[in-house]
Amino acid sequence: MSQIRVALPVPLYQHFDYLLPEGLQVQVGVRVLVPFGKRELVGIVWQLNPPDAFADKLKPIKAVLDQQPLFGEAIRQLLSFAADYYHHPLGEVLVSALPALLREGKAVLAGHGRVLQLTEQGRALSASELNRAPRQLALWQRLQQSAIRDDDLSGESTTIKAMLDKGLVSWQTVPFTAFVPQPDRQQPLQLNPAQALAVSAINQAAGSFSRFLLEGVTGSGKTEVYLQAISPVLQRGEQVLVLVPEIGLTPQTLARFAKRFAVPLQIWHSNMTDQERLLAWQRSASGDAAITIGTRSALFLPFARLGLLIIDEEHDASLKQQDGFRYHARDLAVKRAALAKCPIVLGSATPSLESLYNVQKGKFAHLPLPERATSQQVPKIELLDLKQQVLKHGLADGTLAQIKQRLQRGEQVMLFLNRRGFAPALICHECGWLTECQRCAAFTTFHKQSRQLVCHHCGACRPVPHQCGHCGSTQLAPVGQGTEQLEEQLQQLIPDFPVIRLDRDSTRRKGSLETLLSEIQRGEPAIIVGTQMLAKGHHFPNVSLVVIVDVDSALYSSDFRASEQLAQLLTQVAGRAGRGDIAGTVLLQTHYPGHPLLQDVIQNGYSSFARSALLERQQTRLPPYQHLALFRTESFDSQDGVAFLSIIQQLIATHCPKVQYLGPLKPPLERKAGKFRWQLQLFCQDRRLLHQALDLALEQSRNLPLARKIKWQLDVDALDLN
Structure with a gap:
């Protein structure tokens, strides 16, 4: 019997070889059912007749589940590269690229x-x-x-x-x-010169690997550039993948694309059922889905003829997977485009510093859109100094006056507060005790509608206590403000107009997000309250005033990326104002109106801030001028994590002197879900040397007794240091 090497969905960095019984034939990329200990697992055939297999110790496979490979050559190369680059077990990488029903061994109904x-x-x-x-x-x-x-x-x-x-x-x-929709097709819009140059550059790159950064101010018509660049791709019979960072952006993006193109379109995101995801996967593989709009995992769909790849809001941190297989969809998308020999377009009003650095290095072609697509003016930004002001439920009198004025004129107002729930905690008026999570070093958020205290870190829930946990007093009151509280207070302050809340809690039920968005799109005067869901790509033409309720909470942070993220957030939220025929205004409520970051973004725009931030990163030798990898540990005994990371740190210091390290350090949230957390940050200017050091550290760490006592992860190109 011949041997085959199978990738299995287990968190182990080793190969698994099996015997292929006589009479069975397999190809690389098909699924097989194999024995694994006392279980049976569905794996992927990854190599035929491996030269280093031990035939006398191998078990035969149970069954072959596919006649044809599920992965083409390009996808196999992409997934193999991803497993190597992110140092993640190949089997888990492969199954992450399959719908759940295929992972379970269900049959494929091709076509x-x-x-x-x-x-x-x-x-x-x-x-x-x-x-x-x-x-x-x-x-x-x-x-x-x-x-x-x-x-x-x-x-x-x-x-x-x-x-x-x-x-x-x-x-x-x-x-x-x-499955071919027949919508009422809209005609392409007239392009301004900057848009026309961008479309021409993308079209000229057809059939070859080219990288473009489309940097346009909010409202500059980036979506119209996408649409007109897609048109010739569809005429050639090729497929298009559009990645968006949030589920909330897929319905409106799909609706706009469906109005332009009478071709099969589909969406891909985590809220779809298993059956829906399998059908979408099969349409991609068969070539019947002309345009796919999806979140980060859509990157792994097996397109038959991929002709163009677009990443909208390429700066968004949601494109980075933060648990399990910790890949960045933006970076892997560039590799996917290279393998498919097609252009890739990264679009944003606030590009990441990594993408701007690639423009400086000549790796990306820069396509600027410096003006709004129509005669709309860029919204006016005003700083409202909160010092010595009387606040009503977190809002200054001047803010409330402007809100009422806009509503009475028939316009919509948007209030941004990046804290969901009713209040960040409950406080005892007698002794100052605060409600804390029993498993995390964090306070529990009070959710008034469900009458629960919820930890937004570990998800633990418990009923609201009747008494203080320290002194027994019943004088418990909310401290701080969340979107749920802001919604309730605005309904009391301005009862004549509806308040629409958009956050993870209000959109939890299936279809609720689409219902709320359609209510906003009707354009009737209303107050829109929400979290970061509001900041990303939404087009609300009747919004004339945007209020950022609490700027100060994001001004000071231990994370070196905090200033970049705040500047992006301010610019994106501000871009929701004045997108229709009404002039827009943005109000920033702050106690620190003279803060350099606020002044730079307001006076000079994001582009100026980004260039100065890049210079600062260069001087401090931080990413993108150095590459970053992060080891994290979680353990019930705090000293176990420190000891494990100390061994890795000593190993790096001894054998890899060009790799700099910082730690072991406690992250800002030092205990989560009952486990103590530590991290070790590794920096190196040479990417190859950093990965050699990671290979050495992983090889040695797997054999450490401590590795079995703690949970540890490696995060390559880490974004979240908290």
Whole structure:
């Protein structure tokens, strides 16, 4: 029997070889069912007849699950590169690129999807027979018009099951080519000279690997550049991938693309069902999905003919996976484009310093859009000094006056506060005791609607106590302010206008985000309150005033990236104002109006700030001028983490003198979920030398007894130092 090497979804950095029984044939990239200890696992064949296998100790595989490889050559190269670069077990990297149903061993129905249609019994039914089941009646009426495809039925699973049980509907398998929307197509807009130059440069790069940074001020028409660059790609019969940082941006982006192109479009994000994700995966592989709009994991979809890759809001930290396989979708997307030999466009009003550095080095072509696409003026930014002011629920009198004035004129107002919940903690008026998480070194956030204290770090929940945990007093009151409290207080202060809250709590239920966004898009006067979800790419043309309620909480931080992130946030939030025909104003409430960062961003714009920040990074020898890797530990005994990282630090100091280190250090949140946390930061100007040091450290650390007592991770190109 011949041998095969199989990648398995286990957190181990070793190879797993098996025997291939006579009569079975496999190819690299197919799934196989193999014995693993007392379990059976689904793995991916990664090598045929490995020369270093030990045939006398190998077990035979149980079954071959695919006739054709699930991974093409380009995807295999991408995933192999990712496993090596991020020093993550290959098996876990491979399964992260598959939908959950394929990881479980389910069959692939290549080239086909499902539609729901009425049976003969369903067609013969009268509407009066469903009067007591309004949801079934609504779905029955929709199906009277035409069959409905699977991914257009999200949130209807209970209704569908009830109608299936009654024999009123049935599933029918159809080719993916039947899933072609026919929207009312909009004509391309007239481009200004900067937009036209950008589109021309992207089009000229067709069929070759080219990297572009599209830097445009908010409202400069970056999406129109994307759309006009996509058009010739579709005419050539090629596919397009558009990565967005947040689930919240996929519905509006899809709607805008659907109005322009009469081609099959699809979305990809974590809120989809397993069946929806499998169908999207298969449409990508078959080539039937012309445009895919998705979050970071869409990068691994197996496109048949990828012709253009676009990353919108490329600066956003959401593109970096922060647990498990810690990859950065922006950086891997560049590798994906190189393997596909297609152009990649990174777009942002506030580009990351890493991308601007690549422009300086000549690796990226710079496509600037310095002006708004229409006659709209850039919003006016005003600093409101809070010192010696009387605040009403966190808002100055001048702020409230402007809010009321805009609402009375029929306009919308947006208030940004990056803290969800009702209050960051509860405080005892008698002794000053604060509600703390019992498992983390952090306070628990008070959520008034659910009457719970929630730790936003570990997720622990508990009921609101009736008494102080220190002195027994019942005088407990909220301290600080969150979006839930701001919403309630604005409803009391300005009762004549609706308050719409957009945060993770208000959009938790499926479909709730789309409902709230459509309510805002109607343009009726309203107050919009939200967190970072509001800052990213939304187009609300009737918003004329944006208020950043609390700027000061982000001005001081131990993280060297804090100033960059704050400047990006200020610019992005400010860009939500004045996007229609109404002039926009941005109010920043602060106790420190003279702060250099605020003054630089307001007076000179993000571009000026970014250039000075790059110079500062160069002088302090911080990324992107050096490469960063981070070892993290979590352990119940604090000294175990320190001892483990100290061994790695001594190893690096002895064998890799050109690699600088900082630590072991306590992060700002030193205890999380009951475990003490430590970190070791490694810096090196030569990327190759840093990865050699990481290889050495990983090889040695796996054999340490401490490695079995603690949880530890390696984060290459780490963004979050907290």
